[in-house]
Amino acid sequence: MHIVKRAARMLLALGLACMLLSGCWSKQELNDRSFISTLIIDLNEEGATEVSALFLLPNRISTGLQSNTAGQKPYVLVTGTGRNIPEAFHDFQRDLPRNVTWGQLSVIIIGDRYARAGLAPLFDFLVRSTEFRLRVNVFYYKGVARNLSKLAPIFERFPTEIWRETAHTRRTPPVRIRDMLYSYWNNLGDGYLPELNLKMNNLLTENKKVPWSGIGGAAILKNGKVIDRFTEEETEGVLLLTTDVNELLVTGQMPDDGGLVSARLIDVKHKVKAVRRGDEVDIRVAVTADADLMSIQSNLDLGRPSNLRIIEQALQEQLLKKAQAAIDRARKRRVDAFQWSEYVKYKYPSLWQQWSKHPRSNLTEKMKPEIDVRIRLRNTGVSRSTKS
């Protein structure tokens, strides 16, 4: 009996303790939530912020073998307008039957007009909200960004997945909100945003032209504002300088007869080092990669190591050209796009102290980037040239 009494007392105590916590009931069923997967931010001509959210619609997603939702898109874009982001967001949220959950947000796309007006209000919104992760990828669109949602997601179920995969596969240098917030609060607020584009693509199997979203160049950010754009070639250079890529195609020209040579780069790695020389700082970027030869138009005897060096040289020059072009544009616009100021700041704080009055001019004039690209051709396929 003693045990029964004790257990009853324990249960009573627990029950009473739980009653005190009745206000803590924060549970929400999945059925009562709606999930934002992409946030699109534009500025209209009157200067009002337009926030569009791409919601997942679980009720339209077919699971398993049932496919009862043919022809219906499993996502919806809802747009609201306001003076700032929360107001615009509230504009559409009050009409929604479900609560908004931000946890699955994975892409933010910023329209051209908003980006040029300055991203400070967005940064402020992002840094205050704890509801989403810092791993959200950010993109830029040259135009009204919400038009991107017209695309037909042929390979995936949701447009978000298409955009997210471009960053995952590192076909374009990925930027996450963490990177942007870091650069805005720690450094000069410079950087770049990978660009998405939209074009009509004539797909024969679809029997029609479909809106197709792909990658373009990259927007250059200066103090939180977009001021210029890296071309697609230059963006590849940015990719080399900032990102470790698993796979990258490079095509160059042979020095002797101008024949094309293509190789697949594997495990592209980069290393940045700052070296002080008196008043100046050398930024040394070492890019290394292995390469597999994919095609070559040449009579070279690929069995000879010296000939391999020639091919490697040709590929290296090609990559160097792209990287140099990216650096040149950034220097021309006096932008610290690759956060190299940080190397000076942490390695040579006293020098940074001297520079800090005019950081941009100092960064442009006294910082000398040196790029060293090393490619090791590890596999040539058939070790014989095409013509012999």
Next chain:
Amino acid sequence: MELTTWLNDRLQMRGDVVSQTLEQGAFICTVYYLSDGIDLEMLQTHVLKPLLLPYPGENEDRLSDILERRSFFPTTYAVTQSPEMALNGLLNGQALLCIAGQEKGILFPFQKQSQRAVSQAENEKSIRGPKESFVENIWTNLSLIRQRMKSEKLAVEHFTIGSESRTLVMMLYMNGRCSSELISTIKGKLQAIRTERVTGSSFLEEALDSRLSSPFPRMLNTERPDLVASSLFEGRVAILVEGTPNNLIAPATLLSFMQSSEDYYQRYFFSSWVRFLRYLFFAVSLVLPSAYVAITTFHPEMLPYNLLISIASSRDIVPFPAIVEAYIMEVSFELMREAGQRIPTVIGQTISIVGAIVIGDAAVQAGIVSAPMLIIVALTGISSFVVPHFSMTLTVRFLRFVLLCVSAMFGLLGLLIGIILIVIHLVSLDSFGTPYLSPFVPFKAEQMRDAAGRFPWTRWMRRSE
């Protein structure tokens, strides 16, 4: 008082006691036995025949032959010192001989008890190990153990517990390997039991338990003689109870509930791997439904994007909250399990097919439960059977519901608090002086050879001294 009259007084109601009086002049004696409870042929050849032959000497000589020299009957027998002992022997199935005018009786061990043959272990199956299992007869069980350890260090102590049932209980241990404290604790507790009857080993398990409020069992019960034998070698105490095919081993730690006898018959490599899986699925069966409910209702941002889409879309038409859904499924799973024990084996298969189709497929099709929840419950249900000892399975089954309740109220925070409370409880628990989580807490490096995994035998098996 003369034994015959004393007995006749007490046995008036026992219609199954046969008594037969033999008279040879002044020498009158009575044979008592339980009808169909003894070997009659033995009685005839070894007792009745010598008695009925004419005795050449005096009656006093015959009496001293029987009681003192014990040379009269060509068989083993015991002379009782008290009438109670004579009665107990008789009711235990022995044949009793009383001689007129004597207070002492003579007991002949001619019991013939109905008993089941030693059969295959049903609840603790083994692929490569021995297949024998205990039966209800305590002597058969003892001999099954003795076959596995012929050491003279094996100590066997007898107790009779239950004022009316008079159940024979044996306590087995290996002299020198078992701490004297443990022996005296268990012995003391066994002797202190005051009861009318012993229903089985489960009764003793509860009677020896000093902390009944804990859901965790602290004595191992097993039907495998090899497990008892190896526990004895490890310095533990075994308690055999008459009439129960499940015998007790003490002390038992959490680890001993996770060890299956199969572990010791397969190669150490695979045994260790399987044991690791067992710990994993022990955790799964305890936590998985609670974690699912907590994550989907409180922290959906923890789910990867694509997984969330799958779960959300299959949950979309379900009318119940996730916790209700979980309780419906878990309770119906428990129902099927409980019913499955009672359903006759002949129709058992039919019922299980109906159960699987109705509970599984139809419920999902009808949109009453979601497919992910079904998968979670099925996985949990199956993984709870990975724990090799049924008494621990019951504990896990129970605690799962408690955790489900707190995690539905407080999310992962509640789940973590629940787990922490369970761990605190486990740390405070001990089984006859052995910490329940040993050798992990407190950590004993030398016992790790047979804890999370199993090292090869040759590395740690004791050699003979």
